Amino acid sequence: MERIWWKEAVVYQIYPRSFMDNNGDGIGDLRGIIARLDYLKELGIDVIWLSPIYESPNDDNGYDISNYRDIMKEFGTMEDFDELLQEVHNRKMKLVMDLVANHTSDEHPWFIESRSSKENPYRDYYIWRPGKDGREPNNWLSFFSGSAWQYDEHTGEYYLHLFSRKQPDLNWENPRVRDEIYEMMTFWLEKGIDGFRMDVINAISKVEGFPDAPNPENQRYAWGGQYFLNGPKVHDYLREMNDRVLSKYDIMTVGETGGVTTKDALLYVGEDRRELSMVFQFEHVEMAGPAGKWSLDAWKLADLKRIMSRWQNDLYGKGWNSLYLNNHDQPRAVSRFGNDSTYRVQSAKMLATFLHMQQGTPYIYQGEEIGMTNVKFDRIEDYRDVEIHNLWEDRVVQGGADPDLMLQIIQAKGRDNARTPMQWDASPHAGFTTGTPWIKVNPNYVEINVEKARRDPNSVFHYYQKLIQLRKQHLIVVYGKYELILEDHPQIYAFTRTLDREVWLVVNNFYDGSPVFELPQEISYSAYDLMIANYDVDPLEQPRHFSLRPYETRVYRLH
Incomplete structure (x- = not known):
């Protein structure tokens, strides 16, 4: 497998609004990020991914962009950005920007022109359709509830918005739209950024004719993902983007691609495809019962094993995986997959090991490295x-x-x-701001914060540091072949990684019980080294057979 820097990197996602406020207005900003770069360097991060910082009315916290070439005023200025980029590079780290190209804000000049008349040159920058039988052009459901269409009285037509009504979808069928996007991407790459995370990039191509979605339950609106995810021209567009922009720079790209299978993913990231470096798949974070995301159905370890193993095996040697449990759109992993009370520290470390020891590029979301938890606003x-x-x-x-x-x-x-503010210390508002934060701080910041974690050698922070160092020191962590073992065990998720003749064993207890681990007989060794663990382990205890403590994790090198 070809060695490339972004395969060997560890990425840290910053949600700028909630990371660090420098000027006391309660909103995180670019100067706040600059002030905390040494912290990220200390953690061992290689790449920072910034959620959108472009000018925006903030209907969807910056994912509704009104000017792609300017900075949101709450975040600072372009001079602040240029300084941030320089300071990141001075520390031998890289910076990846969010690319939001499926939609803009309805306050973007293009859309203001587009809605002004049917004859306006910008009209077909967006997707406009007349109504059908006195209602919307079709029955598609928006990601954010309700119809995916909004009626505009001025011209008597509807525009498509897969997300908020203030986020009209761009019409990628129009070559002028694509030209505008590619020119904007080039603007940022010429500044020296190191790549893009591409928001909902697999939604840019819609099926011709905009047919109604199947609606067996006779709901007013129905999910039409099969008509706008992984659409008919998405790969044509991405190859064009690669030819005209991406291939000209040494960068990493990751596409957010809800609804992809491993077969779909290989079309985006296959080594021979000239499209993207990797994609974010959603299967493991969308494990839910029949009621879907908005339910309290429990996830199942068997499903997690099946999903993660399929992605590990199907892409190996053909395309690259991204690895994540947290991001700005997901609840906190330690609250969701671990135990955020009695065993918060142990389960946070276990989940980190489970993820970072798989094959792919790991992504850490701000606060994950100190074990931040869900908030429960009442x-x-x-x-x-x-x-x-x-x-x-x-x-x-x-x-x-x-x-x-x-x-x-x-x-x-x-x-x-x-999205609650990053918890830096035990001072008011967790050291995030001297003002009133835009969203309340999680009350547990007094116990869970960076300052406390850095002082405690057994903290989640220091454990992440060690995990990142293992990745930098041992190529097997990056490139080794994954193989699931004990597939049917109800509590233990264990696997091996193999590179040439080197074998690592990774054992994770996902629950608060004390199951016994038994190494399959076909895996032999004459010596072993304990590489990392979240409890003290007797050095004489053989990896062939041992009892696990609640949320325990161990990684052994077998030789």
Whole structure:
């Protein structure tokens, strides 16, 4: 497998609004990030991915862009950005920007022109359709609840918005739109950035004719993902993007691609495809019962094993994996997959080991490295996310759902769990701001914060440091072949990594019980080294047979 820097890197995602506020207005900013770069260097990070910092009205926290070539005023200036980029590079780290090219803000000049008249040259920068039988052009459901179409009285037509109504979808069929996007990407790459994370990039091609989605339950709106995810021309567009822009720079690209299978993914990231470096798949974070995301159905370890193993095996040697459990759209992993109370530290370390010891590029989301947890706001008014408020309106206000149950579901699954301010220390507002934070700080910041974690040699932070160092020191962690063992064990997720004649064994207890690990007979060794563990381990205890403690993890090198 070809060695490339982005395969061997560890990426850290910053959600700028919540990372560090430098000027006391309660909103994180670029100067705040500059002030914390040494912390990221100390952790061992190679690449910083910034969620959007472009000019935006902030309907969807920056994912609704009104000017691709300017900085959101709350975050600072272009001079601040240039300084940030320089300071990142001075520390031998790289910077990746978010590319939001499926949609813009409805306050973008293109859309203002587009909606002004049907004859305007910008009209077909977006997707406009007349209504059908007195209602929307089709029955597609938006990602954020309700119809994916918005009626515009001025011209008497509807525009498509797969997300918020203030996020109209761009019309990628129009070559002028693609030209504009490629020129904008070139603008940032010429500044010296090191790549892009591409927001919902597999939604840029829609099926011709915009057919109704199947609607067996006769709902007003139905999920139409088969008509706008992995659409008919998406690979033509990405190869064009690669030919005209990406291939001219030494960069990494990662596409956010909900709804992809491993077969789909290889079309995006296959070594011979000239499209993207890697994609984010969603299968493992979308494990849910029949009620979907907005339910309290428990996930199953058997499903996690099956999904992760399929991605590890199907892409090996053909395309590259991304590895993540947390991001700005997901609840905190330690609250979701671990135990965020009694065994918070142990389960945070276990989950980190489980992830970083797989094959692919690992992504750390801000606060994950200190074991930050979900927040439980007890009032809907304390939440800020447009998705949460649309859901509340749809389910509770309009639909009559039980508000207490809905609040409980939002506390478990809502995106604002990831967006509460970074917990730097035990001072007011967790050291994030001297003002009033834009969203409340998780009350547990007094116990869980960076300052405390750095002082404690047994903290989650120091464990992440060690994991990152193992990756830098041992190529097997990056390139080794993954093989699941004990496939049917109900509590233990164990696997091996193999590179040439070197074998590593990774054992994770996903629960608070004490199961016994038995190494399969076909795996032999004459000596062993314990590489990392989250409990003290007797050096004389053989890896062939041992009892695991709650949420215990161990990694052995066998030889």
